[in-house]
Amino acid sequence: MAAVTTGPARPARPAARRLARTLALNLAAVAAGLAGWALLAGTGLQGLPGPAEVAGRAGELLADGTLLDDTLASLRRVLTGFALGTLTAVPVGFLMGWYPTARALLEPYVQFFRTIPPLALIPLAIVLMGIGEVPKVFVIFLAAFLSSVVAAFQGVVDVDVTLVDAARVLGAGDRAIFLRVVIPAAAPFILVGMRIGLGSAWGTLVAAELIAAQEGLGFRMQQAQLYYDLPTIFVGLITIGVLGLAMDRLLQLAERRLTRWQERR
Amino acid sequence: MSTAQSNPTDPTSTTSSTSSTSKLSFRAVGRTYPVGDGLFTALGNVSLDIADGEFVTVVGPSGCGKSTLLGMAAGLVEPTSGRVLLDGVPVTGPGPDRGVIFQQYALFPWLTVRRNVEFGLRLAAVPAAERRRRAQYAIDLVGLTDFADALPKTLSGGMRQRCAIARAYAVDPQVLLMDEPFGALDALTRVQLQNQLLDTWSRERRTVLFITHDVDEAVYLARRVVVMAARPGRIDRIVDVDLPYPRTEEIRLSADFGRIRNEVWHAVYHQPPATPATRAT
Numbered sequence: 147m148a149a150v151t152t153g154p155a156r157p158a159r160p161a162a163r164r165l166a167r168t169l170a171l172n173l174a175a176v177a178a179g180l181a182g183w184a185l186l187a188g189t190g191l192q193g194l195p196g197p198a199e200v201a202g203r204a205g206e207l208l209a210d211g212t213l214l215d216d217t218l219a220s221l222r223r224v225l226t227g228f229a230l231g232t233l234t235a236v237p238v239g240f241l242m243g244w245y246p247t248a249r250a251l252l253e254p255y256v257q258f259f260r261t262i263p264p265l266a267l268i269p270l271a272i273v274l275m276g277i278g279e280v281p282k283v284f285v286i287f288l289a290a291f292l293s294s295v296v297a298a299f300q301g302v303v304d305v306d307v308t309l310v311d312a313a314r315v316l317g318a319g320d321r322a323i324f325l326r327v328v329i330p331a332a333a334p335f336i337l338v339g340m341r342i343g344l345g346s347a348w349g350t351l352v353a354a355e356l357i358a359a360q361e362g363l364g365f366r367m368q369q370a371q372l373y374y375d376l377p378t379i380f381v382g383l384i385t386i387g388v389l390g391l392a393m394d395r396l397l398q399l400a401e402r403r404l405t406r407w408q409e410r411r
Numbered sequence: 412m413s414t415a416q417s418n419p420t421d422p423t424s425t426t427s428s429t430s431s432t433s434k435l436s437f438r439a440v441g442r443t444y445p446v447g448d449g450l451f452t453a454l455g456n457v458s459l460d461i462a463d464g465e466f467v468t469v470v471g472p473s474g475c476g477k478s479t480l481l482g483m484a485a486g487l488v489e490p491t492s493g494r495v496l497l498d499g500v501p502v503t504g505p506g507p508d509r510g511v512i513f514q515q516y517a518l519f520p521w522l523t524v525r526r527n528v529e530f531g532l533r534l535a536a537v538p539a540a541e542r543r544r545r546a547q548y549a550i551d552l553v554g555l556t557d558f559a560d561a562l563p564k565t566l567s568g569g570m571r572q573r574c575a576i577a578r579a580y581a582v583d584p585q586v587l588l589m590d591e592p593f594g595a596l597d598a599l600t601r602v603q604l605q606n607q608l609l610d611t612w613s614r615e616r617r618t619v620l621f622i623t624h625d626v627d628e629a630v631y632l633a634r635r636v637v638v639m640a641a642r643p644g645r646i647d648r649i650v651d652v653d654l655p656y657p658r659t660e661e662i663r664l665s666a667d668f669g670r671i672r673n674e675v676w677h678a679v680y681h682q683p684p685a686t687p688a689t690r691a692t
């Protein structure tokens with residue numbers, strides 16, 4: 147009975163202090179990086195723009211709406227591809243983990259396509275699907291799908307059979323077992339897969355946009371390259387980095403929330 | 412008592428008159444597993460009848476087929492010969508009329524105690540108010556009232572197993588199948604849970620098939636102790652426990668209890684050597 151008085155309050159104090167310290171160090175590192183960058187730009191190296199110049203350009207691009215439009219276009223592609231990819235990966239991973247026949251049928255394809263970098267499919271996608279949104283989203287979809295399908299599959303294989311038996315004796319059919327046991331039990335794996343999938347999707351985006359796009363962060367950077375416009379390239383790079391980080395953190399937060407029940411943590 | 416049928420695979424004889432008094436009957440059940448180019452007999456030709464409301468325990472050496480027997484009653488293991496009848500109707504799969512309690516608790520770690528207990532009721536689409544009431548009743552029954560909203564990871568082993576018992580009781584099964592439920596607990600907690608289980612059972616009478624490797628536990632809980640032997644898995648003998656319920660500490664320490672325990676102990680630990688014919692082709 148004594149072991150149950152531990153609410154979330156117990157580790158709060160030291161954890162809060164540790165967090166503050168970590169944050170302070172993070173900020174110091176960022177400040178030092180900016181200072182180093184400014185110094186390097188000050189030496190006139192290769193026409194490298196300084197932080198102030200880049201910030202100025204970011205302000206301009208924000209003011210005329212270009213940055214927002216590009217960001218939204220890129221996000222739309224990534225999120226569509228990512229959502230489709232993970233949404234397909236979960237049932238496919240389930241099928242592969244649950245039915246040996248499905249696994250035997252699907253695994254060769256999954257393993258084979260995993261060895262092909264999704265970017266290598268861009269030429270094929272363009273020939274088959276034209277130069278609209280479809281090939282770009284498709285390549286991102288494939289990248290996200292292939293990264294998370296293996297994680298989902300592993301999550302399903304690792305589901306404790308006793309839990310499945312426990313659900314069955316309580317009256318669960320295949321559908322209920324999938325929704326109420328396999329999905330939650332595999333959630334930690336699936337979420338890790340989603341994070342990897344998001345990383346791949348984001349990583350594929352710029353390359354997909356380098357080919358035949360009219361807007362998007364990757365497109366903007368390529369345009370800037372033509373005009374030797376380094377500040378705009380930097381704005382694009384930083385936006386991509388910040389957004390990628392933000393999305394990863396968001397997923398990490400979701401992961402923490404959804405897997406709070408796990409014994410170790 | 413137990414009638415081994417001459418034709419256990421006859422599909423037409425579903426309502427057998429011989430089973431009118433027994434809740435759960437094993438009719439010449441057997442289970443083999445393929446090994447190499449032969450068959451390994453995990454359980455061979457076991458017949459057993461359990462009366463409605465009876466508490467039967469099963470003891471026997473590891474690997475003698477206890478879990479296989481229980482799995483057949485649960486509908487999780489398919490017999491390769493013979494069949495299991497529940498109220499005279501052949502068991503074809505798992506169902507909420509038979510509650511199973513596993514040694515590893517098998518609680519859903521992402522659900523609170525209450526949600527675990529409600530699991531079967533949700534599957535049966537029991538209306539929310541009714542579901543809540545029945546879950547609360549089961550939680551109170553096992554004494555977890557104060558921990559209804561705790562996650563399993565915050566509970567001790569004994570509390571986890573009580574939660575599993577509440578979860579089984581909540582769907583109101585006719586038969587409870589328990590596979591070494593207290594096997595992982597310390598001796599003190601074990602005795603507490605034995606008493607609590609008997610208390611629960613006396614208030615909510617169910618037919619119980621309880622597997623254990625603890626001779627004391629087997630005798631203390633049961634009206635009959637089934638002693639099994641291995642290779643092939645079979646019933647060695649059945650020992651009647653002529654001790655009244657409710658079972659008390661006084662009974663546990665009595666001479667009668669000691670005598671029965673010795674008898675079971677002897678049956679378990681001095682079994683005839685294994686039959687050489689464990690494999691059939």
Ligand SMILES: Nc1ncnc2c1ncn2[C@@H]1O[C@H](COP(=O)(O)OP(=O)(O)O)[C@@H](O)[C@H]1O
Nearest residue numbers: 444451453472473474475476477478479480644
């Ligand atoms: N799926 C299986 N494949 C092969 N052998 C099995 C399988 N399940 C159980 N057995 C064998 O059947 C015998 C009985 O197992 P079990 O019923 O678990 O025994 P107990 O619960 O009495 O320890 C054991 O020898 C075990 O190795």
Ligand SMILES: [Mg+2]
Nearest residue numbers: 477478479590
């Ligand atoms: Mg066992």
